[in-house]
Amino acid sequence: MDFSFGAENEELRGRARAWLTRHLTGPYAQAAGLGGPGSEHEGVGTRRAWERELGRGGWIGQGWDLPPGAYGQQRLSLTGQVVWAEEYAASRAPARVGHIGENLLAPTLVTYGTREQHDRFLPGIARGEELWCQGYSEPGAGSDLAGVRTAAVRDTADGRLRVTGQKTWTSLARDADWCFVLARTEPGSRRHRGLSFLLVRMDQPGRIEVRPIRQMTGTSEFNEVFFDGAVAAEVVGGEGNGWTVATGLLALERGVSTLVQQIGFAAELERVLAAYAAATGGAAGAGDPVLRDRLVRQWAELRTMRWNALRTLGTAGAADGGPGAPSVAKLLWGGWHRRLGELAVAVRGAAATAGPAAWAPDLPYGPGLDEDQRLFLFTRADTIYGGSDEIQRNIIAERVLGLPREAR
Numbered sequence: 001m002d003f004s005f006g007a008e009n010e011e012l013r014g015r016a017r018a019w020l021t022r023h024l025t026g027p028y029a030q031a032a033g034l035g036g037p038g039s040e041h042e043g044v045g046t047r048r049a050w051e052r053e054l055g056r057g058g059w060i061g062q063g064w065d066l067p068p069g070a071y072g073q074q075r076l077s078l079t080g081q082v083v084w085a086e087e088y089a090a091s092r093a094p095a096r097v098g099h100i101g102e103n104l105l106a107p108t109l110v111t112y113g114t115r116e117q118h119d120r121f122l123p124g125i126a127r128g129e130e131l132w133c134q135g136y137s138e139p140g141a142g143s144d145l146a147g148v149r150t151a152a153v154r155d156t157a158d159g160r161l162r163v164t165g166q167k168t169w170t171s172l173a174r175d176a177d178w179c180f181v182l183a184r185t186e187p188g189s190r191r192h193r194g195l196s197f198l199l200v201r202m203d204q205p206g207r208i209e210v211r212p213i214r215q216m217t218g219t220s221e222f223n224e225v226f227f228d229g230a231v232a233a234e235v236v237g238g239e240g241n242g243w244t245v246a247t248g249l250l251a252l253e254r255g256v257s258t259l260v261q262q263i264g265f266a267a268e269l270e271r272v273l274a275a276y277a278a279a280t281g282g283a284a285g286a287g288d289p290v291l292r293d294r295l296v297r298q299w300a301e302l303r304t305m306r307w308n309a310l311r312t313l314g315t316a317g318a319a320d321g322g323p324g325a326p327s328v329a330k331l332l333w334g335g336w337h338r339r340l341g342e343l344a345v346a347v348r349g350a351a352a353t354a355g356p357a358a359w360a361p362d363l364p365y366g367p368g369l370d371e372d373q374r375l376f377l378f379t380r381a382d383t384i385y386g387g388s389d390e391i392q393r394n395i396i397a398e399r400v401l402g403l404p405r406e407a408r
Helices: 007-023 044-056 076-090 099-112 117-128 242-251 257-281 288-312 323-353 369-382 387-398
Strands: 132-135 151-154 162-165 178-183 195-201 208-213 222-236
Touching: 007 076, 076 257, 076 369, 099 117, 099 132, 099 178, 099 242, 117 222, 151 178, 162 178, 162 195, 178 222, 178 242, 178 387, 257 288, 257 323, 257 369, 288 323, 323 369, 323 387
Parallel strands: 132 178
Antiparallel strands: 151 162, 162 222, 178 195, 195 222, 208 222
């Protein structure tokens, strides 16, 4: 296959690089590299301002299936989106806090929402002004999404749906303005039936409580969210059709963003390779041959993941076996990143187990960690969050290979 980019994409690359160079100054330059998985607590205020900067430049919503400029956004092809994502990652711009709204909620609204819902919610996302979080997982329904128990009941007084229940592992819930919530709107329904996809405003004092979850890294980017009669502003796709909408959204989760993620992975791998070179004096063939083999394999697997992501881009959710592409991608990068965390500490040996004497001022929930230690601890979760490896293998087995369903 031809993985090269054409002249039009290279022109876009130059334009994107120039824009990023002009705008990544002052506080945005100081926030370079902040945020992202494992570090979402970092520089949230500056990153929110950066979202608005991106919105003014028209860089939010490039992949929405809408006419160019419908809500102020540029419209780019899939390869154009890849180019922008690569340049963005290479510039070390702050990690996006608007990812969930732009790349998950907005395309779902475009597909399943009404024109009125488009006009109400898409402009705020495109301008970088309204942030979203995802209310899917629950204590008893993580990867098994059909087991949700959070319920929404129609209020007889005002006719509005009121949501009661608990969600967990909710990234950015403390900073989000809105949450899209999968809830049970048909009493007595089970599994994927009777669910609805609801849009809920987070600013409802006494109706919504957010509790941070402390992680091994000492940070608290994930949260528990408790709903106690919170008002749902909108239903997307109609009541009872939540399973279709929710699974449609999940198919969007591993598209162009996977390639962005891999650029971050490459930077982490370079850091580990540099540490190995420093430990061995940079001499060819020096050091532990087993570690050398693991590092080479890690590099080769990252290249393979990139080619696979480019090959499958645009097939997610297709009727011809596309549902397997997101699951394969998640299996590949989850295991790869966890092994990288193990390599990072293995290269340093016993020294990697030593912690700093003082607490880091930017980590109020626990002791400071260096980059390798944080990478090792956070990547323990990579094969669990976003759909565990077991769930991804089941999806591939049942929906792609046509194997019998797992006995329940």
